[in-house]
Amino acid sequence: MPATSLADWLRSASDDELAALLQARRDLATPPPSDSTVLATRAGTAGSTARALEDLDTFTLTVLDALLVADADTEAVPRERVAALVGVDPGAALDRLRARAVVWGDDDALRALPVTRELVGPFPAGLGASVPELADADLSELGEDERNVLNALAAGPPIGRSRDALTRVPVEDAKTPVQRLLARGLLLRRDAETVELPREIALALRDGHSCSPGALREPELPTNPHQQSTVDEAAAGEAAEFLRQMESLLNQWSEQSPPVLKSGGLGVREVRRLARELEIDDARAILLAELALGAGLVADSGTTAPEWVPTTLTDSWLASGPGQRWLTLAQAWLELPRLPGLAGRRDAKDKPMAPLSDDLRRPLAPITRRRVLEALADLPAGAGVKSVDELVAVLAWRAPRRGGRLRDETVRWTMAEASTLGVIALGALTTATGALLAEDRQGALSAMVDAMPAPIDHVLVQADLTVVAPGPLEPELAAEIKTVADVESAGHATVYRITEQTVRRALDAGKTADELHELFGKRSATPVPQSLTYLIDDVARRHGRLRGGAAASFLRCDDEVLLAEVLGNPVAGEYELRKIAPTVLVSPVPLADVLDGLRAAGFAPAAEGPDGRVLDLRPSGRRIPARARAARRAVLPEPNGPNPGQLAQIIAHLRAGDRAASRRRGAEVRLPAGGGGSDTAATMALLARATREGREVWIGFVDSHGTASERVVKPAYVGGGILRSTSDEQYPLHRITSAALVED
Structure with a gap:
């Protein structure tokens, strides 16, 4: 007998078919469905079905549209009807739809999930409402303007707006194409400004097919x-x-x-x-x-x-x-x-x-x-x-x-x-x-x-003070050239420009004139122009005559003897104090630390501001540790489906639920929340009896995730707070909520 519901069809499916379904629609496996009815209900939800349709190609979705045009969401449809609408054999597409449980049933009784009509929209395949009496309508006498209106609507969507639908007029009084089509019944009037093309007229204009030829095969990719x-x-x-x-x-x-x-x-x-x-x-x-x-x-x-x-x-x-x-x-x-x-x-x-x-x-x-x-x-x-x-x-x-x-x-x-x-x-x-x-x-x-081209170890120095790198330079050479020259143009051959400022920059970085002469002398494949030599020597001659340094704090005192005493104290070495004038010492250490060190050594220094006034450097309030910067968020990989072992467990769980739902059970012992003395004793007695007589027991239980389900088991041992079945499955007694003997 053919399956009339999705749950029946899933119940009759093989383990391999169920495994393929759970891999194609991974959301159905979490949490594991307790039986086929739960699986079918979950598969028929809008969110899950929408995800199942995301990876389907245009041809497969076209076949689904044809099924909806044939009303497969409300009644069984033969495969021949779908093939007639599509114009080609829909076998491969039907297999993909069945594998995702969007469509089920044998070829002579195909059914589609009711929710698919909601997801596809009100006009599957771009076709409007059905008017069966228009199936044999004669379109041969239509004028060109009327046919143009019908062809535009037949391409989809079948809805059009026109003020000509405002009033109803008889055929003899109709003046516009829309009015004439409405008067003949070839268009439907939905409201004062909206018309709809009946499904039968659109199919006639499409040569009986629900889709265009372009939807049947993938476009070529030149x-x-x-x-x-x-x-x-x-x-x-x-x-x-x-x-x-x-x-x-x-x-x-x-x-x-x-x-x-x-x-x-x-x-x-x-x-x-x-x-x-x-x-x-x-x-x-x-x-x-x-x-x-x-x-x-x-x-x-x-x-x-x-x-x-x-x-x-x-x-x-x-x-x-x-x-x-x-x-x-x-x-x-x-x-x-x-x-x-x-x-x-x-x-x-x-x-x-x-x-x-x-x-x-x-x-x-x-x-x-x-x-x-x-x-x-x-x-x-x-x-x-x-x-x-x-x-x-x-x-x-x-x-x-x-x-x-x-x-x-x-x-x-x-x-x-x-x-x-x-x-x-x-x-x-x-x-x-x-x-x-x-x-x-x-x-x-x-x-x-x-x-990538191999790095080169030379440059071409030109008379106009440009340096040409005919390819990517070795990292060390590239760093040295960037120190003494600026990029003027980049590409496969990079052009650098040497100026007085760039030479000074290299000298500021610690290079000497001799080192720059050696760089160009060894690395240039062309003779070094005299103008570059003169430029380097001229800049080097003027470089460094005025020098500057960095200091975080200073000490000044008109008493040179006191400053000499400070320099003679070990605190001077600890805080790197250095004399730059008879009455001035400098240090790279912050002033507050220097003053604390001097006070600990027996001196009595004071801090002063830019205007010479004494400053109070004590902290002005409590401090909190700086917050660490949040780590960069990683990209989560696309979730994988259950592995073969997990699939086998899920399917076994589902089959057990189906068996439990299909068996007739006798008088049921139900435990209240938290258990109860009499009920627990009755349950133990029932399980012990089933163990002695070798009978099957229907049990209801709640797993560690809080999910309630049903099982039919054959007890092999009851004791120590555990029910162990003949298939070596174990069920904690405190999780069993009800039990009953299975009747023959």
Whole structure:
């Protein structure tokens, strides 16, 4: 007998079918359903069904629409009826729908979950209400204007607005196409300004099919073939440029940290300033800032006047090689629970969303990125998509209900960001990214290092005081050149400019004129121009004649003997006191500490302010420890379904519940809350009797999670507060709420 309800169908399903269902719809397994009725009820809820539909492709959803058009949510429908509406064999789609328990039943009696009509909407397949008497309506005599109205509504949705529906007129008085169609009954009047196309008319205009041919098969994705090595090299070039810009951002924010907006995030002025200084567009500047935050390279200082400040991770990142730097940023981008592309858009309150603010947070963003990259990974090696819009159409066909209103925009943002970061190039996936998607970090690092040009150990010094780096420099050489020259233009060949200010900067950093001459003499592949030699010598000759130092506090006294006594005391060495004038001592230690030390040594110093007045340096009140900055939130991975062992336990639990529900039971002994003496004794007696006679017992019990369920067990032993069944299952007696012998 065919199953008439979902619970009956689930009850008759095999263990493998139930396991596949619980894997496809993971929410159904938590908490474990007590029986098939509970599982069916849970599977029929709107929230669970909506999640089940998210991963289905357009063809499968089209078949579901056809089932609803045939009213499969209220009565059984044969497969032939669905095939006639779709126009092709719906077998594969029906299998997917059955595997998710959205549809059940044999081919001659298919049924759909009633809640699917609510989720799909009032017009499945874009078809309106059914008017059976219009099934054989003659449309051959319609005028062109009338047919245009019907064709527009037949494409869906079937609802249109027209003031011609305001009044009803007979056929002979109708003047407009809508009035004539209403008068003939080919349109339905819903209200004074709304008309609806009957389902039968739309099907006639669609040649009897509920869907368009484009919904039946996935769109083609045209590609351009490339050598994989070409793709990898092109991506490595983009990655190197992005790394250079990230380094510039970190250096700039180290010197002048931008403020955090009161509402959180980075201000528009700061974004434009960053874009102007790096000579990039705003979108790239926002991506740089977002990845710096996502990788933990910058953070909110959390002070009274908070700023975006580089973290200690910046130093280790800057000290790493280019391949490792890229890997850090690429991994951060893949796991970034934010959408940088939203920056600048308006939120629900019509306020612009700022970069680095919580407005851009989208926990499902990493899943979307991986979905886009995995679509590229399915292409042949080196094959790149010709158009991002074509990729958008393919992904939309594969999962039209997934991604919400930003579904298509997110794909475009992902492709643009991936190209900027060097994750893809020429529309194709790189070898490094493929390894990264496979969780092979070492393989990704090796692939990117191999793709990047080898660092060079020389530069070309020009007569106009420019230094040309014909490729990426060795890290040590790059650091030395940046000390003595400024970047004038960047790219595959970087041009540096040497000026008097840059030479002075190198001397300020501790370099000597001889060391600068040696640097250019050994590292330049071209002769060092005489003008550079003269510039270095001239700046060095004037450098350092006026010197400055740092001091945290000073001591002054007109009595030189007293100062000499202080310098002769051990306290002078402890606080690093040093004489810079006959009546002045300086120390790198804060003044309050120096004064406390002098007082402990027997002196009687006093603190003074800029105007010479004595100051009181004692604390003005109680202090509390500084709060530690909150750790960066990690991205939670997509939850996994139950493992095979857990699935087996869940299914066994469900089968036991079904057996309990199907068995007839005799007089029931029910225990009140907290137990009771007489009832407990009666239960023990009943269980002991079942053990002696080898009979099955129906029991109700509450598990450790507080979930009530029913079981049919055959007791093997009762004692020590435990009921043990012949299948070696154990039930604590204090959790058993009722018991009854199973009747034959």
